[in-house]
Amino acid sequence: MNEDLKKKLGRLGYDVGQLNAVIKACDEINSLKKEKNAVILAHSYQTPDIIYGVADFVGDSYALSRAAQKADAEIIVFCGVRFMAETAKILNPSKTVLLPAPGAGCSLADSISASDVREMKAENPGVPVICYINTSADVKAECDACCTSSNALKVVEGIPGDSVIFVPDQLMAANLQKLTSKKLIFWRGKCVVHESFDARKIAFLRAKYDGLKILAHSECAPDVVAACDMSGGTGDMIDYVRKTDAKYYMLVTECGMHERMVAEFPDKNFIGMCALCPYMKMTNLQLIKQVLSKPAQSQVVEVDPKVARAAGRTIERMFEISER
Numbered sequence: 001m002n003e004d005l006k007k008k009l010g011r012l013g014y015d016v017g018q019l020n021a022v023i024k025a026c027d028e029i030n031s032l033k034k035e036k037n038a039v040i041l042a043h044s045y046q047t048p049d050i051i052y053g054v055a056d057f058v059g060d061s062y063a064l065s066r067a068a069q070k071a072d073a074e075i076i077v078f079c080g081v082r083f084m085a086e087t088a089k090i091l092n093p094s095k096t097v098l099l100p101a102p103g104a105g106c107s108l109a110d111s112i113s114a115s116d117v118r119e120m121k122a123e124n125p126g127v128p129v130i131c132y133i134n135t136s137a138d139v140k141a142e143c144d145a146c147c148t149s150s151n152a153l154k155v156v157e158g159i160p161g162d163s164v165i166f167v168p169d170q171l172m173a174a175n176l177q178k179l180t181s182k183k184l185i186f187w188r189g190k191c192v193v194h195e196s197f198d199a200r201k202i203a204f205l206r207a208k209y210d211g212l213k214i215l216a217h218s219e220c221a222p223d224v225v226a227a228c229d230m231s232g233g234t235g236d237m238i239d240y241v242r243k244t245d246a247k248y249y250m251l252v253t254e255c256g257m258h259e260r261m262v263a264e265f266p267d268k269n270f271i272g273m274c275a276l277c278p279y280m281k282m283t284n285l286q287l288i289k290q291v292l293s294k295p296a297q298s299q300v301v302e303v304d305p306k307v308a309r310a311a312g313r314t315i316e317r318m319f320e321i322s323e324r
């Protein structure tokens with residue numbers, strides 16, 4: 001474990017002093033994990049010391065939801081943001097779910113409330129509501145199905161009706177609108193990370209690097225997506241890199257994905273182009289150690305049971321449609 005950790009972090013420029021400090025902290029956390037019967041789930045945007053040093057499972061929102069549902073440890077430590085930890089609690093309510101950084105929100109999830117969804121439903125009676133997984137449990141409880149970036153089109157197409165209310169990501173909705181004949185009625189939320197990318201910069205870098213393949217997250221603006229070779233979720237990006245053989249790759253998404261690629265594909269060349277998510281980067285090894293040792297009340301994730309049941313149906317509908 002430590003040799004692999006050293007190799008991967010070494011590729012990312014960690015020096016000997018940093019490596020030794022990371023290994024010491026990871027050893028302490030991994031012992032605590034066993035002692036407390038805990039499992040650590042981490043999103044791909046977390047820092048590499050978490051991903052390679054202590055996480056038992058790393059993935060995108062969809063894969064993490066499934067992993068949380070199947071977890072049989074007593075404690076799930078969620079290294080990600082609040083809506084993800086809520087989803088874990090909804091899908092596996094008998095477990096204790098801990099969020100090391102309780103202030104880790106998300107500009108998309110925080111852009112919309114349950115009452116906003118109720119108003120949209122009142123204005124568009126009978127129109128089904130699909131929410132992106134980046135929403136609070138309260139919002140999910142008001143919707144008919146949720147989706148992730150990798151299955152959004154399938155869920156939109158799979159839900160009955162000619163129109164769909166799609167919340168909260170307006171950029172993802174604009175990208176989806178180009179792919180579906182259904183009318184999308186959307187909210188005004190945006191991801192602070194993905195809205196920051198500029199199609200002109202992408203065009204500049206494409207001209208500079210011959211043989212460059214550019215991968216954009218589907219939370220980016222439509223002109224950015226149009227300037228790239230593929231768009232999708234983080235899992236789709238990893239698959240694309242694994243299955244293709246380009247001279248260079250560039251990932252237009254959060255910096256954690258670029259680091260994962262550099263660490264995991266040492267024989268491929270990656271051009272840096274990323275933005276940091278301030279929420280995802282709130283979690284660190286010190287907080288993980290503290291939350292496992294003695295969690296504060298604010299780090300224990302609770303979802304009202306009635307809300308959890310309704311939100312759970314919305315998530316299960318996504319599983320049902322996307323796995324058809």
Ligand code: SF4
Pocket residue numbers: 081105106107108109134191192193194219254277278279280
């Ligand atoms: S990257 Fe964007 S969508 Fe993901 S948690 Fe950060 S703000 Fe939310």
